[in-house]
Amino acid sequence: MPVALASASPDPFAALAGFGFGLSLIVAIGAQNAFVLRQGLLRRHVLAVVAVCALSDAALIAAGIGGVGLAISGLPLLMTVVRIGGAVFLVIYGLLAARRALRSATLAPDAGRASVGLAATVATCLALTWLNPHVYLDTIVLLGSVANSHGDSRWLFGAGAAVASVIWFTALGYGARLLRPVFARPVAWRVLDGLIAVIMIAIAISLLVGL
Structure with a gap:
């Protein structure tokens, strides 16, 4: 009598688990979220920013499931180079945000300055x-x-995490406009850019300390 080989069928609840786990990772305040929030408040290139963040997350998630994580963990020199490069970029971006916070003429989003292009x-x-x-x-x-x-x-599981990324960045980018009445005051932009500067520089320091 032939014996059927048992095969584990995919668990449909894995997508929910991935959604929850992915959301828990991306909701934390960080450089990416701060940038998306600011672009949402300014209503500038929101769709492009949301798409870049969501597609990047999907690519990274797929790479992790595909086993790239094991390869990266075996290349400490590569991670060191990325840490240093990332820290330098974050410090520069943080200093630019600090300058915006300190210069009253550039606090309001429509204060006569040219908007940053899509590219x-x-x-x-x-x-x-x-x-x-x-x-x-x-x-x-x-x-x-x-x-x-x-x-x-x-x-x-990965698909659930990718969907969580799409929903989160879409909500953050397009939901930011609900805060526009608050940011009608220049002082609110001063506070936001000040917080962005602190976040960027703090992350940069954490990257360098971890070397």
């Missing part, structure tokens, strides 16, 4: 995403490891 905005968003080692550790290494623990359901 420059996308480039900044890509740099904040791909030059931040925390992104690799969170998505490729940590999320990838947890996803692979789900066996045949690992890609469902």
